[in-house]
Amino acid sequence: xxxxxxxxxxxxxxxxxxxxxxxxxxxxRIIAEAIDxxxxxxxxMGVAPVGCSVFAYKFFDCDMAxxxxxxxxxxxxxxxxxRPDMHVFTYQGDGDLAAIGTAEIIHAANRGEHISVFFVNNxxxxxxxxxxxxxxxxxxxxxxxxxxxxxxxxGYPIQACELLNSLRAPYxxxxxxxxxxxxILKATKIVKKALQFNKEERxxxxxxxxxxxxTNWGLAPLEAMKxxxxxxxxxxxxxxxxxxSIEGGE
Amino acid sequence: MAEKVLMKGNEAVxxxxxxAGCRLYFAYPITPQSELIEYMAKMxxxxxxxxxxxxxxxxxxxxxxxASGTGRRVMTSSSSPGISLKMEGISYIAGANLxxxxxxxxxxxxxxxxxxxxxxxxxxxxxxxxxxxxxxIVLAPSTVQEFADMADLAFDLADKYRNPVxxxxxxxxxxxxxPVEFKPAKTKEEMEKLNKQHxxxxxxxxxxxxxxxxxEINSLExxxxxxxxxxxxxxxxxxxxTKNEQRHEEYNISxxxxxxxxxxxxxxxxxxxxxxxxxxxxxxxxxIRPITVWPYPYEAISNVLNDxxxxxxxxxxxxxxxxxxxxLAVNGKLPVEFLGKVGGILFTPDEIKAKIMDNRGE
Amino acid sequence: xxxxxxxxxxxxxGALTIGKFLAKAGMREGLNVSWLPSYGxxxxxxxxxxxxxxxxxxxxxxxxxxxxxxxxxNQPSIDKFGPNIKEGGLLISNTDMCPHGTKRKDITVxxxxxxxIAKEIGNMMVLNMVAIGIVIGKxxxxxxxxxxxxxxxxxxxxxxxLLEANLKAIKKGIEIGKK
Numbered sequence: 001x002x003x004x005x006x007x008x009x010x011x012x013x014x015x016x017x018x019x020x021x022x023x024x025x026x027x028x029r030i031i032a033e034a035i036d037x038x039x040x041x042x043x044x045m046g047v048a049p050v051g052c053s054v055f056a057y058k059f060f061d062c063d064m065a066x067x068x069x070x071x072x073x074x075x076x077x078x079x080x081x082x083r084p085d086m087h088v089f090t091y092q093g094d095g096d097l098a099a100i101g102t103a104e105i106i107h108a109a110n111r112g113e114h115i116s117v118f119f120v121n122n123x124x125x126x127x128x129x130x131x132x133x134x135x136x137x138x139x140x141x142x143x144x145x146x147x148x149x150x151x152x153x154x155g156y157p158i159q160a161c162e163l164l165n166s167l168r169a170p171y172x173x174x175x176x177x178x179x180x181x182x183x184i185l186k187a188t189k190i191v192k193k194a195l196q197f198n199k200e201e202r203x204x205x206x207x208x209x210x211x212x213x214x215t216n217w218g219l220a221p222l223e224a225m226k227x228x229x230x231x232x233x234x235x236x237x238x239x240x241x242x243x244x245s246i247e248g249g250e
Numbered sequence: 251m252a253e254k255v256l257m258k259g260n261e262a263v264x265x266x267x268x269x270a271g272c273r274l275y276f277a278y279p280i281t282p283q284s285e286l287i288e289y290m291a292k293m294x295x296x297x298x299x300x301x302x303x304x305x306x307x308x309x310x311x312x313x314x315x316x317a318s319g320t321g322r323r324v325m326t327s328s329s330s331p332g333i334s335l336k337m338e339g340i341s342y343i344a345g346a347n348l349x350x351x352x353x354x355x356x357x358x359x360x361x362x363x364x365x366x367x368x369x370x371x372x373x374x375x376x377x378x379x380x381x382x383x384x385x386x387i388v389l390a391p392s393t394v395q396e397f398a399d400m401a402d403l404a405f406d407l408a409d410k411y412r413n414p415v416x417x418x419x420x421x422x423x424x425x426x427x428x429p430v431e432f433k434p435a436k437t438k439e440e441m442e443k444l445n446k447q448h449x450x451x452x453x454x455x456x457x458x459x460x461x462x463x464x465x466e467i468n469s470l471e472x473x474x475x476x477x478x479x480x481x482x483x484x485x486x487x488x489x490x491x492t493k494n495e496q497r498h499e500e501y502n503i504s505x506x507x508x509x510x511x512x513x514x515x516x517x518x519x520x521x522x523x524x525x526x527x528x529x530x531x532x533x534x535x536x537x538i539r540p541i542t543v544w545p546y547p548y549e550a551i552s553n554v555l556n557d558x559x560x561x562x563x564x565x566x567x568x569x570x571x572x573x574x575x576x577x578l579a580v581n582g583k584l585p586v587e588f589l590g591k592v593g594g595i596l597f598t599p600d601e602i603k604a605k606i607m608d609n610r611g612e
Numbered sequence: 613x614x615x616x617x618x619x620x621x622x623x624x625x626g627a628l629t630i631g632k633f634l635a636k637a638g639m640r641e642g643l644n645v646s647w648l649p650s651y652g653x654x655x656x657x658x659x660x661x662x663x664x665x666x667x668x669x670x671x672x673x674x675x676x677x678x679x680x681x682x683x684x685x686n687q688p689s690i691d692k693f694g695p696n697i698k699e700g701g702l703l704i705s706n707t708d709m710c711p712h713g714t715k716r717k718d719i720t721v722x723x724x725x726x727x728x729i730a731k732e733i734g735n736m737m738v739l740n741m742v743a744i745g746i747v748i749g750k751x752x753x754x755x756x757x758x759x760x761x762x763x764x765x766x767x768x769x770x771x772x773x774l775l776e777a778n779l780k781a782i783k784k785g786i787e788i789g790k791k
Contacts, residue, residue, distance in 0.1 A: 012464065042456035047316070057466050063453035065319045065467035068342050071312035074304065078316025079453065081300045082274050082324070086455060104312070107305035256636045256647065282651055365651065426674045427632065427647035429639045523672025596675055 008032035010041050012061040021221025023178040023211040024053050027120060030184070031089070032060060034192040038199055043086045045079050047072040051093035052126040060091075070101025073108035076115045087198050089116040095125045098134040098158045105164070109204050112169030116198045118191070119160055122211040123232060130216030134158045137231055142216075157235060161208050165241040171203030173242040177210040177233065179225045197245065210236050252431045259394040259423040260285035262430045263353060264293070266401035267325050269435040271444045272351070273299035274324040276313035278306055280332045281365045282421035283355035287327065307332040311339030311352075318348040319467035321452030322445060323405050327353035329421070330371050331362060334379075340414055341380030344484075345469030349408035349448075351401070352386075353417045355424040358594030366594025367421035367516055372571035375418050376544040383481050385488045387415040387495065388544040390514040394428035396541075402433060409447060411491055418543060420567070422516045422596070488545075497541035498550045502529060507536040508610045510554060512576045513565040514540045516596070521565050524602035535606055543572065551579035561609040565589045565602055613668055615753050616676040618693050619743070620661035621685025621706070626740030630683055631664035633744055636762060637754035638666035646674035659688050666753055681751070683743045685726070690714050704746050706739070722746055724788050730781065735774065738781035745785015756786060 007013065010032035018024045035041050041062050048056035050069035057064035067075040072090040080088045097105050097119050108115065124142055125131040131144040135157045139148040149157075161175045172194055176187035187209060194205035210232050212224035219227055243249035257265070264286050267275075275290040287303070294301040304310035310326050317324040328336060333354045343350050356371050358364040373379075375388045387407050391397035397419055404415040436444065453465050471477035499518075502525050503510075513521040518539040525535045538554060540547050551562075562584055564573040570588045577586050589605040591597045617634065621627035628649055635645040648663045663676035681702045684690045686709040694714045697703055701719045708727035724746060730739040748756055760779060767775035 042458060042462070044456075045320075045453045054470065057468055061462075061464050062456070063463070063465045063467075065316060065453065066346075066470050067315070068312060068338055071308070071315075071339070074309040074312035075316035075319075077302065077309075078274070078276065078313035078318070078324070079320055080316075081302060081313070082317035082320040082322045083454070086320075086453075103305050104309050107309065111302075254639055256632070256639055256645070421651075422648065422674065425648060425651050427635065427645075428671075428674075429645060519671075520673045522670070526669070526672070596673065598677060599672060 008036045010035040010044070010061050011059055014058055016059065017055055018052065019215045021212070021214040021224065022052070023122070023209070024120065026178050026184060027118065027187075027209050027211070028056065028059055030188045030191050031091070031118060033188065034195045035062070037192065038195055040087050040195060040199055045083070045086055045088050047076045047079070047088070047090040049090070049092040049096040051096050053091055053093060053120065054127065056091050070096050070099070071104055072096065072101065073104040073113070073115070073117065077108055077111070077113050080113060080115055084114075088114075089118060089195070089198070091118045092120070093126070094119070094121045094123065094133045094135040098160050105160075106167070109164045109170050109206065110167045112171070112203045114198065114201050114203060116194050116205045116207070119206065119208040120211050121160070121208055121236065122213040123157070124213050124216050126213050126216055135236075137235060159236060161206070161241045164206055169204060170206060170242055171244045172197050172205040174206070174240045175208040175210065175236060175238050177228070177238055179210065179212070179229050202245070208236075210238070252434070254429040254431050256427050257394065257430050258285050258425060258427050259397045259419065260355065260425070261289045262394050262398040263401050263417065263419070264289035266398035266432060267351065267405070268293055268297060268299065269432055270323065270402040270405045271436040271441055272323045272325050272401075272405065273297065274317045274322055275299070275326065276302050276304050276310040276317070276324070277326050277328060278304050278310050278332060280329045282357055282424050283327050283329045283353070285424070286353065286355070307335035308338065311336040311343070314350050315339055315343050315346070315348065315467075318343065318350045319346075319453050321448030321454060323409075325351040325353070327355065329355045329357045329365075330359050330368075333371060333374065337374070337380040340386065341382055341384060342469050343414045344380070344384035344386065345382060346467050347412040347484075348414070348467065349405075349412050350414045351404045351408055351417070352414060353419060356418065356420040358592070364594045365421060367423075367567065367596065368592070368594050369420060369515060369517060369567040369571070370592070371418065372543065372566070372568060375416050376546070376575075384484065385413070385491070385544060387411070387413060387491060388418050388542065389415065390418045390541060390543045391423060392515050392519045392539065394423060394426060395430050397423050398430050398432065407495065411487060413487065413491070418515065420516050421594070492545040495542060496545050496547040496550065498547040499539040499541060500550070500554070501525065501537040501539060502534060503536035503554055504534045506534050506558065508558060508560050509535050509563055509606050510559055511535060511537040511563050511565060511602070511606065512540070512551060512572070513537065514543055514572060517565045517567050520597060520599055521602050524599040524606065527599060528603060528606065533610075540572070546575045546579075548575070548579040551576060552581065555580065555583060559584060560611045562586045563589060563605055563609055565597065565605070567591050567596065615666045615681065615751065616679050617664040617666070617681045617683065617747075618661055618676050618679040619664065619683040620659045620689035620693060621709075623660045625660075625685040626737070627660050627683070627685050628662045630740045630743050631662035633759060633762070634666065634747060634754060635664045637758040640758050640762065641754060643668060644671050646671045648674040659686070659692060661689065661693070681747060683747070684710055685740070685743070686710060687712055702750060704743055706743070722750060722789065724785070729784055733777050733780050733784070735777040737774070738777045741778045741781035742785040742788075745782040745787075746789040748782070749786035749789020756782060
């Protein structure tokens, strides 16, 4: 019998615990597929964050460490420095990476650590029940911004790619989305590219996924995707910010 | 026998750690421990080791967490305010059953305090500091030689129990120079053995199918029933450590002791000179010096008590922290007196002598 | 026998090195030694000072409050530590930088123009070696030969001229100390 599709080897056979319509499952899968295709699994170590994807350490079938909230890039630094013969990635949400872990991500990027960071931006704190994230859009209502995010009071959403792009060391920075099949295909290519660079020890690679949170946004999955396209993409434009592998990519 | 060298405590413990097989060190500068980070920055690259000056103590301890997860000997160091920042990571390291060595070169607190020697972090080191039910093995040196020797011991204990170990030193031991003799460095064969000792649980390169492993470095157990079992297991480990690893020194204990002094670290070395001076005057005062302040040598203290002893005098460079453990050991049988100094100021042997004489009941 | 020493001066005069060389020589001769610098922001500006203890018994406290010997390379050092010298103790003062000296009559004072001597030898860096020489000449707590051996070990090949200047300064100090 011909196998057309199957679970990537780099995912365990545990069932995902994510909400219906959540895009974490997609980003997990495309990362796992890329690890398989690049034959990196036997030398791969991942770092899971605190947030909805806290159980990522159970889902990826390679060696995994669970980090304290925001500290994944520091933990990954320790892992990569201890085992330079292995590959390391972190998987982090917006609260984890762009709020509590701001120092760790900036400095890991600034040192040009040879790790890949996968950043899931859905503009909200999911696990704790829909509070305001550093990436919550202006005017957007959450449980801790019940009258809408007031940027004159609490500041504007943080654009992680743009922020990291001000540093010299990062090798590859790109923002993709998981908002349509075409976008997912594009994201698959970019994830594979980042991990290819990781395998080749080129330097720090960063991929941001513009994602959704139907549950906490209070929208059906397809509506959530539509909402994200209309509201998030203008603020978080897709595209490559840095690619040192091509001329003028810096 | 190895040649004696004159070295600062901060440098001696760094050298000893490298000899003990530490090839990974992550830290952030702070007085009075900066010679330690500087020594590591200079020496680790010469032995193919890795030094990273982290962006914060928080990052440094999390780098330790990651590196320890690969089963390698790893260390960080700081002084009091920086150790407070590391407490989050220490709790995670303990929760994830990871070995690691943390050095605290204590200074005056609370807050920014000052940069002089103090022992105000006793509670933090021995009673928690971070969140949750966990224990740190805490070693308290009182000479530069002992400080250096403890690097080796700390790594061995950390690996044996898969538990973080703290060396609770202070600015005096860090800054002062004394003669030190080092143990020989680990050989290449010993290093290879050390690096693979934790392969049954640590993150390391995988074999192809069917031997593929999935090792998790983790302190999260969302199911209360599973967490309960995890914490009970930790408790059993702490019981074992308590049973096996208590260390103390007895000094001038004799049948005619009327006062027993209990002191650790720098306070103990000053108390020793008070005891020596009194001995020259014909007065025998005994001392118990806890070397492990966790697990605490309660029995060692209760065992020396007898009818002739009138009082126990505790000397610490704080407002009175270890005295609580001494009282537990004495268990109400005798009065326990206290002599303390704070602000990073040391007591003199004369002050300790006077305190002892006040309490001999003559 | 226990000798407690404070060595003090402006940063760069080599006060800390005096303590270190004396302690190191004591260690080589099988004695117990300790060396404890003052540390922190203060060391950039005011006096840099160090406590050194050389003893035939284990050293309890490395912090010297009441020194047997104060080596003062500048006046602020005498002002700060002079009053604490033990009765019958020794003050070694660098007269070039200590215009006011001390008023104490219950201690021995050895004065030497260390800047001038160092200049005559041709290297200001050996100023502190004159002070070490005076300690050896006056007290004999460590031997000249031990220092010569120690200095030769790392200077003979690297900088024989500096070694020569150092030894000359120590010898000059011993001469002054013995007077």
